[in-house]
Amino acid sequence: MPVASRPAPTFTETARRAQLIEAAIDTVNEVGYHRASLAEIARRAQVAKSAVLYYFPSKEALLLHVVEHVFTALDERLVVAVAAASGAVDRLRTYAETYIDYVDTHRSELTAGLEIVVSHRTPDGTPLYLTGAEEDTALLRRILGEGMEQGLFRRMPLRTAVDIVEAVLDASATTLQRDRHADLAPFRDQGVAVLMAGLAAPTRS
Amino acid sequence: MPVASRPAPTFTETARRAQLIEAAIDTVNEVGYHRASLAEIARRAQVAKSAVLYYFPSKEALLLHVVEHVFTALDERLVVAVAAASGAVDRLRTYAETYIDYVDTHRSELTAGLEIVVSHRTPDGTPLYLTGAEEDTALLRRILGEGMEQGLFRRMPLRTAVDIVEAVLDASATTLQRDRHADLAPFRDQGVAVLMAGLAAPTRS
Amino acid sequence: MPVASRPAPTFTETARRAQLIEAAIDTVNEVGYHRASLAEIARRAQVAKSAVLYYFPSKEALLLHVVEHVFTALDERLVVAVAAASGAVDRLRTYAETYIDYVDTHRSELTAGLEIVVSHRTPDGTPLYLTGAEEDTALLRRILGEGMEQGLFRRMPLRTAVDIVEAVLDASATTLQRDRHADLAPFRDQGVAVLMAGLAAPTRS
Amino acid sequence: MPVASRPAPTFTETARRAQLIEAAIDTVNEVGYHRASLAEIARRAQVAKSAVLYYFPSKEALLLHVVEHVFTALDERLVVAVAAASGAVDRLRTYAETYIDYVDTHRSELTAGLEIVVSHRTPDGTPLYLTGAEEDTALLRRILGEGMEQGLFRRMPLRTAVDIVEAVLDASATTLQRDRHADLAPFRDQGVAVLMAGLAAPTRS
DNA sequence: CATGAATGAGCATTCATTCAT
DNA sequence: AATGAATGAATGCTCATTCAT
Numbered sequence: 001m002p003v004a005s006r007p008a009p010t011f012t013e014t015a016r017r018a019q020l021i022e023a024a025i026d027t028v029n030e031v032g033y034h035r036a037s038l039a040e041i042a043r044r045a046q047v048a049k050s051a052v053l054y055y056f057p058s059k060e061a062l063l064l065h066v067v068e069h070v071f072t073a074l075d076e077r078l079v080v081a082v083a084a085a086s087g088a089v090d091r092l093r094t095y096a097e098t099y100i101d102y103v104d105t106h107r108s109e110l111t112a113g114l115e116i117v118v119s120h121r122t123p124d125g126t127p128l129y130l131t132g133a134e135e136d137t138a139l140l141r142r143i144l145g146e147g148m149e150q151g152l153f154r155r156m157p158l159r160t161a162v163d164i165v166e167a168v169l170d171a172s173a174t175t176l177q178r179d180r181h182a183d184l185a186p187f188r189d190q191g192v193a194v195l196m197a198g199l200a201a202p203t204r205s
Numbered sequence: 206m207p208v209a210s211r212p213a214p215t216f217t218e219t220a221r222r223a224q225l226i227e228a229a230i231d232t233v234n235e236v237g238y239h240r241a242s243l244a245e246i247a248r249r250a251q252v253a254k255s256a257v258l259y260y261f262p263s264k265e266a267l268l269l270h271v272v273e274h275v276f277t278a279l280d281e282r283l284v285v286a287v288a289a290a291s292g293a294v295d296r297l298r299t300y301a302e303t304y305i306d307y308v309d310t311h312r313s314e315l316t317a318g319l320e321i322v323v324s325h326r327t328p329d330g331t332p333l334y335l336t337g338a339e340e341d342t343a344l345l346r347r348i349l350g351e352g353m354e355q356g357l358f359r360r361m362p363l364r365t366a367v368d369i370v371e372a373v374l375d376a377s378a379t380t381l382q383r384d385r386h387a388d389l390a391p392f393r394d395q396g397v398a399v400l401m402a403g404l405a406a407p408t409r410s
Numbered sequence: 411m412p413v414a415s416r417p418a419p420t421f422t423e424t425a426r427r428a429q430l431i432e433a434a435i436d437t438v439n440e441v442g443y444h445r446a447s448l449a450e451i452a453r454r455a456q457v458a459k460s461a462v463l464y465y466f467p468s469k470e471a472l473l474l475h476v477v478e479h480v481f482t483a484l485d486e487r488l489v490v491a492v493a494a495a496s497g498a499v500d501r502l503r504t505y506a507e508t509y510i511d512y513v514d515t516h517r518s519e520l521t522a523g524l525e526i527v528v529s530h531r532t533p534d535g536t537p538l539y540l541t542g543a544e545e546d547t548a549l550l551r552r553i554l555g556e557g558m559e560q561g562l563f564r565r566m567p568l569r570t571a572v573d574i575v576e577a578v579l580d581a582s583a584t585t586l587q588r589d590r591h592a593d594l595a596p597f598r599d600q601g602v603a604v605l606m607a608g609l610a611a612p613t614r615s
Numbered sequence: 616m617p618v619a620s621r622p623a624p625t626f627t628e629t630a631r632r633a634q635l636i637e638a639a640i641d642t643v644n645e646v647g648y649h650r651a652s653l654a655e656i657a658r659r660a661q662v663a664k665s666a667v668l669y670y671f672p673s674k675e676a677l678l679l680h681v682v683e684h685v686f687t688a689l690d691e692r693l694v695v696a697v698a699a700a701s702g703a704v705d706r707l708r709t710y711a712e713t714y715i716d717y718v719d720t721h722r723s724e725l726t727a728g729l730e731i732v733v734s735h736r737t738p739d740g741t742p743l744y745l746t747g748a749e750e751d752t753a754l755l756r757r758i759l760g761e762g763m764e765q766g767l768f769r770r771m772p773l774r775t776a777v778d779i780v781e782a783v784l785d786a787s788a789t790t791l792q793r794d795r796h797a798d799l800a801p802f803r804d805q806g807v808a809v810l811m812a813g814l815a816a817p818t819r820s
Numbered sequence: 821c822a823t824g825a826a827t828g829a830g831c832a833t834t835c836a837t838t839c840a841t
Numbered sequence: 842a843a844t845g846a847a848t849g850a851a852t853g854c855t856c857a858t859t860c861a862t
Contacts (some may be wrong), residue, residue: 012825032326034239048827050854055825061852076374121237130383154402156395163376163392164399171372175848178335187368190361194369197359198403217842243836256858264836310827422821442736444649446859458823459857470855529734531647542791556645564812566805573802574809577786581778588745600771604779607769608813627846642843663848665833674832743830823862831855836850 017055017065020045024066028112029180033119036063063116067128070113071136074102077138088147092199095191096141096169103172104184110173111180137162144199153199161199168195213244220259222270225250229271233317234385238324241268268321272333275318279307293352294401297370300348301400304374307395312381317387319378342367349404358404365403373400427475428466430455434476438522439590443529446473455567475537480523481546484512487551498557499606502575503528505553505607509579510598517586547572554609563570571609578605632670635660639681643646643727644795648734651678678731682743685728686751689717693754703762705816708756710786711807718787719799725788726795752777768814775812781783783810 009017023045029037038059042049057060081098085091103110120128144161147153153161174185214222228250232240232241243264247254261267286303290296308315325333349366352358356368419427437446448469452459466589477571479608491508495501513520554571557563563571582597624632638660642651653674657664671677696713700706718725735743759776762768768776787802 010824012264016825031330032324032332033262034324034326037328039851050828050856051826053854054827078410082232086304090236093274106302115323121239125236125240127237133383137386149846154398159390160395162372163293164396167322167372167379168262168369169366174334175368177332186362186365187345190359190365191369192405193359193407197405197407202398204400215842221842242834245833255838255845256843258837259843418821426821441740442734442742444734444736445740447855449855460859461822463858493741526833528730529647531648531649535646535650536645537641538790550824564805564808565756567801570801570805571789573786574783576808577778577782577789583781584782585778587702588746589743595777600775601768601779603769603817604813606813606814607817608809608811610812612808625845631846652830654830665835665849666847669832669848823860824857825862827857827859828860829858830855833855835842835850837850839844840847841846841849 001088004152009016013055016047016051020047020052020055021066023110024062025112026062028115028158029108033115035062035188039117062129063120065107067113067120069108070109074108074110077102077135082139082143088150088152088195089144092147092153092165093192093196095140096165096195097188098183099169100172100188100191103169103176106108107176107180111177114170114173120188126140126191137166147199151201154201158196165195165199176200218260221252221256222345222348225252225257225260225267226271226274229267230313230317233268233271233320236256236290237266238320265325265331268325269333272312272318272325273319275311275314278311279315280341280344288349293348293355293357294405296348297352297358297404299372300345301374301397302393305377305396307391308374308377308381309389309393312385316334316382316385319375322383336392342371345370352404356406370400370404379400423465426457426461427585430457430465430472431476431479434472435518435522438473438476439518443473443525448528470530473530474538476519477523477526477530480516480519483516484509484520485546485549487512492549498560498562499551499610500561500586502557502609503602503606504578505550506575506602507598510582510601513579513582513586514598517590520583521587521590524580525587547576548561550575550592557609561611564611575605576607586605623733628670633661635662635667635670635677636681636684639677640727642804643678643681643730644723648678663665674737679766681724682728682731685721685724689714689723689725690751690754692717697754703758703765703767704815707762707768707780708807708811710755711780711810712803714784715734715799715806716801718784718791719803722791722795726792729785729788732791739761746816751780755780762814766816769816780810780814784786805808 020041024036024041027041031040038049038052041059041062042052045052052062054060056065078095078098081094082091085094105164117128122128122131140162141158144153144165145158148155148158148161168191172184175182175184175187190194220240225246228246229241231249232246236245243254243257246264246267247257257264257267260269268320283300283303286299287296290299293344322333327333327336346363349358349370350363353360353363353366373396377389377396380389380392430451433451434446436454437451440452445525448459451469451472452462455462462469462472467474488505488508492501492503495504527538532538532541550572551568554563554575555568558565558568558571578601580602582594585592585594585597617698635656638656639651641659642656646655647751653664653667654676656677657667659666667674667677671680673704693710693713696709697706700709737743737746756775757772759768759780760773763770763773763776783806787806790797792800
């Protein structure tokens with residue numbers, strides 16, 4: 001029984017917001033964050049500019065909503081998938097494969113979300129990926145930390161390991177930015193293989 | 206008898222252009238591509254807005270010049286360094302280490318250059334990394350292709366291998382975007398190690 | 411048999427209109443005429459924006475209603491009070507004291523009403539105090555005209571005398587705009603004294 | 616030898632700024648503060664909207680400049696005139712006459728300046744006449760305070776006296792808002808007379 | 821009786837660019 | 842060689858108003 005501090009959204013509202021988020025995603029993908037103006041977004045949604053601001057308090061809020069929308073869903077998917085795996089190695093592989101699968105099946109969302117994360121700045125110039133970065137990577141940090149502790153993964157600063165894994169996984173989206181219809185299978189197979197082999201604790205010889 | 210299609214640049218012209226490129230780099234690093242306006246760049250260069258357009262035909266041209274400036278220098282460095290190494294494995298390691306060293310010693314150039322590459326779009330919406338991508342990665346493609354042919358590297362589509370290597374190497378710049386004074390040593394050591402181990406041809410067991 | 415050109419207002423209608431007028435007054439006082447938008451007024455009345463326009467044909471009509479509401483009540487009070495006094499001097503003093511007392515006891519109404527009168531313009535730019543000014547000041551004109559005729563007041567153009575008196579009396583509201591809890595007693599005592607002494611016919615010396 | 620922290624304004628700049636201030640004054644007088652948009656001001660100045668913001672950082676800055684422009688000049692005039700008078704009574708009379716004379720000879724400036732002062736609000740809703748009110752009325756406060764101390768003026772709170780005097784003097788501008796070609800002579804003669812007689816210390820009878 | 825939805829006109833402001841000097 | 846002046850197009854956003862329900 002949720003306490004509704006603000007009234008439950010109407011059917012139209014839910015639909016419109018979804019439509020606008022979709023339009024924002026399309027716009028960012030087609031013209032880039034830099035040129036994704038309210039006018040462009042409204043044009044794609046086939047509504048007036050002011051209608052966008054009727055459902056979102058500002059253009060910024062809409063774009064941040066896109067980011068939240070995309071990465072919350074991704075994170076939920078990852079949490080569920082990883083929970084079904086046991087052992088750091090298996091969990092990491094599951095994490096990586098699930099991540100790339102998600103990118104594969106949510107191409108436009110992911111490319112737009114990443115472009116916004118990379119390009120957006122708060123009014124004082126701080127990029128988005130600096131705010132709340134800790135919690136965003138919590139799951140990955142846990143897997144990698146655990147694996148290193150158990151001697152399964154190459155020892156290195158957690159931060160570094162996270163950066164490397166994310167760099168490779170996000171590269172799958174970059175591939176799509178280059179060609180939105182690209183086949184992600186080779187990247188999934190080889191990218192994950194490289195990560196697993198690269199991160200595996202080196203064997204004494 | 207060289208045909209001078211345009212007159213040799215004067216000393217001041219060369220100096221001014223260098224100064225403006227530097228100002229553009231600083232601006233992009235401080236406020237991001239999105240807010241890097243001509244006015245901001247001119248302010249940092251301590252010249253009038255119109256002076257910028259006196260030396261560069263447009264703002265876009267200036268920013269593209271920054272990209273060229275940065276990546277040409279990086280490429281030259283890579284070519285020289287790799288030439289001194291022998292064998293695909295050693296050449297890849299040299300490539301990777303030189304790359305990260307260059308990022309380390311040219312922090313502002315690299316972070317700005319990458320931000321522009323990622324954010325800039327041509328008027329029709331095409332991102333920068335789609336134009337001339339082939340030649341930009343020529344050296345890396347040669348090293349990886351050679352290594353795979355010789356059975357030294359894990360076999361995969363060349364495109365995929367290039368993407369993975371570049372993703373990891375570029376992540377060093379992302380680290381700096383997060384903290385411009387970050388110590389890159391751990392990333393260099395571990396990043397390269399992960400790449401080498403990950404790309405090594407899997408041993409039959 | 412009265413012809414009902416418009417049907418008698420229902421109870422809720424009367425109540426709603428009063429509530430909206432009150433909300434408009436509060437809004438003008440809090441944010442000023444310039445920023446008193448329909449949205450702000452509706453928010454304070456806790457109704458939807460469109461509800462405001464259900465009871466008033468336009469925002470302008472609502473604000474003009476506030477003015478009418480305030481100054482009609484003030485005028486009625488003045489008429490009653492002045493009727494009880496005899497002689498131009500006494501009537502003027504009564505007028506002035508009643509005016510300031512009314513301001514004192516209807517602070518928010520008066521300050522809002524005056525701000526609207528001062529700031530509002532018809533679409534063609536005409537200020538409010540140009541429309542129907544004659545009848546608004548009828549009572550004061552009569553008192554002053556009579557007093558001058560009888561040699562009780564300093565002789566001057568009626569218009570000038572009215573302007574002076576109104577300026578001083580309205581200044582009591584200005585005092586409240588500065589501090590809504592200000593004590594108006596000194597202003598009532600001294601303001602009236604100054605007016606009476608100043609307007610008194612000069613004695614031959 | 617003034618130290619120029621910013622470069623001396625060019626001839627064009629000085630001229631344009633004056634022209635824009637004039638256009639702003641005309642606009643406020645013609646359509647009121649509320650409707651005095653950048654577009655209207657620019658139209659009257661026969662320049663592009665952006666040209667206004669080339670010379671003034673914002674619309675607000677331009678309007679505040681008008682206020683400063685008007686009231687600084689008025690204050691200077693008052694200071695000079697009052698300095699030539701001796702005795703509180705004479706000084707008050709001089710103050711009042713000079714004030715109204717200034718209004719008379721600078722009709723459009725004064726009406727516009729007053730409308731801005733009355734209507735403008737800072738972003739948090741504070742009216743202009745609340746900021747720095749102390750210093751604006753310094754001269755008048757001094758005259759009235761001195762006169763009351765010497766028993767020449769009716770004793771009352773300084774604030775009240777200032778409010779009364781200013782109300783009457785400002786009413787001269789209100790007269791002009793009603794009719795920009797009105798003859799101010801009767802108001803000057805009678806208004807000043809009323810003030811002097813009204814403020815004079817009451818004689819014991 | 822009252823509202824949520826939607827809009828078009830207008831707003832102040834930013835910006836890359838042009839041009840005469 | 843360099844600039845100040847000026848602009849037109851675009852941007853994010855506000856607002857009074859309309860209308861179907």
